[in-house]
Amino acid sequence: MNPVSSEQQPTDFEPLEAYGVVGNLETVALIGRNGGIDWCCFPRVDSPSVFARLLDSERGGHLTIAPTGSFEAAQAYVDRTNVLQTRFSTAGGEATVTDFMPVPQRTAADDHRAIYRRVTGEAGSVDLSVGFEPRFDYARTVPTIEHTDYGVTAGSDGERLGLSGRCSFDVSRGAATANLRLDAGETRWIVLGYDRPVRIEPEAHGELLDAVVDYWREWTHSCTGSACPLEGPWHELAVRSELVLKLLIQRGVGTIAAAPTTSLPEAVDGSRNWDYRYNWIRDAAFTVQALAELGHLDEIEAYFEMCLTHCGQGTPAEMQPVYGLYGATDLTEHTLDHLAGYRGSTPVRVGNRAATQRQLDVYGELVVGVSEAVEYGVDLLSDHWPLIEGIADHVCTVWDEPDVGIWEIRGDPEQFVYSKVMCWAALDRAIAFVEDGDIESGGDLVASVDQWRETRETIRETVFRRGYNEELGSFVRSFEADDRLDAAVLRLPEVGFLPADDPRMEGTIDAIQRRLTTDEGLVHRLDGDDGLPGSEARFVVCTCWLVTALVDAGRIEEARRIFERLGAVASPLGLLTEEVDPETGRLLGNFPQAFSHIGVLTSALALTAHGGPANARSQSYPPFGLDDQPSTTYPRGTDSENTNH
Known part of the structure; x- marks a missing residue:
């Protein structure tokens, strides 16, 4: 089958803002308002997909429960949980599908991996169809589907999915279908089990749902009046970001997937499609700031233990900016040419070449993150000080060399200003560990620290001399591109390089607002070429950095206004991708994106701490109740096998 162009199939794909996510701390499923599980990898988020209609509407595979005729649909989460509800409204009645995944060894007694779908009649009578088209190994395999005592099973090359339900399934050519009629007050269960089927036991499933709801509510931070670290109209948006981050943290190892998807494009029809x-490692410092203030120290300790273990596999020179979730170093990038891509955007990629890039800022991100974790009482130095010391020594030898920077450009390396500053930050925190008594000083370490101090000062002087443009009144992208800007330098105050109210930093904020920012405040990441064809939209995390920089500079009203604009472009469920189209508000890139949600949390924490909630307009934020959510209309002819919107 030849890939289908976006001109041929412009409406075969749901917009990303029409998806919710559920997960079990090992994998994540994307579920659309159309009732379809359109993306899911089992058993882990980095495994090959079993459903990939998100990337190919014809051959990708899905599990869909939806009305047989025309309907409207809206989604919402059960409050403060990752339990998703989709409500269908038809001419004859209403029904709600409640989707969740139990967390192994937490809400489930064993390690079983499954997606539970409870279908409840709310009013009148609704006819629904169930469509099951699993496609293992990124849709390279059409499995054999057979009837079982519980429903049907799909198997291929040792992989198996069992779909259980008290309904009659018809099996044909790698697919299974069934029909349901639900009256008000009636409930049915459809359960997808990985590796083995799940027996339908309505009472036990109901108890499991209650346990999953309790688990998520107990995990989220608690708020008690004015002591809440996230007070203000953005509270629900921030809670959703908190829950998204937890979904992306891998149970047992503590690492964080940057997103649960691959190859969702930064521009439709473009080639900027990456596997996230x-x-x-860069997420380290950001994660600490986002989760520590909310009391999630266990996650921080587990995260850094694994990160430092990964980074300590070789010398500091061999450190990678990105690793597999379980420590894999080989992330060789290749394409899946048999998939049409989201809205015809190819290539579809698996793996990520960034693992082989030189990104010098990573040293600073890691050491700054360790420093903040230590401040919160997490003991990381006892076991990992040799790595931190080695990083500081290595930075002294490489800080003045070019790299591809935080934005992982695929063109010629440059002397990026932000990379220099983060090298400074790595040395600054390593010196502080010794000066503050966290590490005993003596012998060779004294000489090392003297070298660190000397190099730290050299970096600082060099950045002020070569990385600041007096005419622009701003820090710039790189020593070579000294008339171009980079939104990453908004983080200079956050890492302590200079205060936010320093005139040079104030000028940088103003220059970035002039050159990289839309009228609505959404921020582009940098000026100039990045070695890739095509365009990109505005970056959510860069917008959050602008908000935080404005807060630090005392410009609270500006910061609040921009943050409200960002809240308004989140999906109705409060979910965010990497980028936003400023003209249409359309979400672009992998979804949901950890970096974006980390940014939301840190900006919300900064605003709350500096009086931002005062006079904030709560109506700027997405609604979070099911009755208030926007609905999508699916005309007659939509069914579980061929969804055209």
């Missing part, structure tokens, strides 16, 4: 199902 890996652990970026």
